[in-house]
Amino acid sequence: MNKEIYKIKTLNENNRMSTQELLQLINKKLEEGYINFDIEACGQHNIGGSSWARNREEELTFRIKNPGQRAGAMALSGTSIYIEGSAPADVGWLNSGAKIVVDGDCGDTAAHCAAGGKIYVSGRVGTRSGALMKHDPKFELPELWVLKNTGSFSFEFMGGGIAVICGYDCDGLNSILGNRSCVGMVGGVIYFRGKIQGVADCVDIQNLNDEDIAFLSSGMSDFLREIKKDALYNELSVWEEWKKIVPIKNKASNKMTVAEFRKNHWIENGIFGDFIKDDMVVYNLPSTGNGRVRIPVWNSENCVNCKICLNNCPNNAISENDKIYSCIDDKCIGCGICTAVCPNSCWNLISNRKEIS
Ligand code: SF4
Ligand code: SF4
Structure with a gap:
């Protein structure tokens, strides 16, 4: 293992390293034992993502400037990613356990599908952020902490995890969650501070209880420390100013x-x-006879009379007479099982498009 910081500059005069070249270089250096990377990127995608699993016994650290989309996508636990300045879309997409700190704003869909880890954002996050966040009980809850606000359609179809939207520096906004947030939300909780409007009617807005406050108190310290804004703790910890959004159960x-x-x-x-x-009318698909989409055709050449096809047809649609096999049209549904199970490729499925057109 090499604890030195490996520095990568991806732009050399006008020559830009491609995403593939950059990821391959990181991979090579990981194999050589490096675990700390300082990357001056130029919009390359997927930096810090899941391919770093092999070194999971050691904490991997990526410090990234100017990343492209999907920084930290599918990143695993044991990975810390620090992004200097803002980042485009999909930061922490399907985060699977990494800590990701963005010292700026995030584009759309930050934390989209996140299933683990913590994402800390010192600015705002764009449209559809937090959508489809989920919780697999085998892993810790995913968390998304945002100092300011989210764009519209945030937390759509959220199924689990925790989001904390602090509403800092948002005085002029009508809604710190944008418009139409929480549509289809079925799980998880969103803590927020500030004005909201246009939230879907499948959720309930509630006051915090002691458990919520205990979570926010300790989590807020960690969050503010990571984004280097500890001085905001007192301002953001007036818990009477906070509410939470939870899905309405049994609706x-x-x-x-x-x-x-x-x-x-x-x-x-x-x-x-x-x-x-x-x-909205659902039409039945034709299934047997001339209406079948596909027809099995038997070829005697390689047949060894093993009867595997006959015994596996789900509709008893194969008959045998003196080692000659045939398909009974008004029983056959064209499923193709006979073609799959025959060890000698004697059955061939052909299209029946002429018949059904
Ligand atoms: S296509 Fe399906 S239903 Fe038709 S003969 Fe083969 S296994 Fe039987
Ligand atoms: S499975 Fe193939 S080889 Fe066996 S009887 Fe059927 S067609 Fe012949």
Whole structure:
């Protein structure tokens, strides 16, 4: 192991190292035993991500300037990533245990799908941040701490984990969670301080209890220390100014059908706008006879009469007569199992498009 900091400058005059070259270089240096990296990036993607698993017994540290998208994506526990200045989209995408500290703002979808670790942001995060955060009980809860605010559609379909949005320096905003946040949220908790509006009706806004305050008190110290803003602790720890958002459990009576959702909420002329005219009728697929999508055709050449096809057809659609095999059309569903199980490739599935068109 080499504890020296390995420095990488990715721009040499006008020659820029590609993402692939950079990741390969990091990988090579990891194999040589380096565990500390200082990277002056030039928009390369995925720096600090999951490929560093081999050195997990040692803490890996990445200090990155000017990263591209997905810094720390799928990063594992035992990894610390410090980003100097702001970072573009997908910081900590599917974070799986790393600590990621961003000394600036994050683009859209920060912490998207995060499943573990902690992401600390000293500025704002963009649209859809925290969406699809989740909690696997085998691992610690993922956490997203943001000093300022989030963009719209944040925490969509959040299924677990904890987000803390401090609302610092947000006096002019109508909503520190943007618009339409928490749509489809089914798990986790969002602590926030400041004005919000347009939050989905599947969630409840509640006062903090003692457990919440204990969590925020200790977590806030760690967060502010990491972003080097310890001096804000007193201002941000007036817990009466905080609330939490949790999903409403057992809201079965308010569930809407897909048809109702499309009729009332689908955005006309949006990218899925065509579906708004969907008649919602589900047509059965033709399954047997001439309506089959595919037809098995038998070839005698290599057949050894093992009967494997006959015994595995789920619909008893294969008959045998004097070592001649055939498919019974009005029973066959074209599943292809006979072609898969035959050891001698005697069955061949052909398209039945002419018949069904
Ligand atoms: S395609 Fe499926 S249903 Fe038809 S003969 Fe083969 S195994 Fe049986
Ligand atoms: S599985 Fe193949 S080899 Fe065996 S009987 Fe069927 S067609 Fe012949």
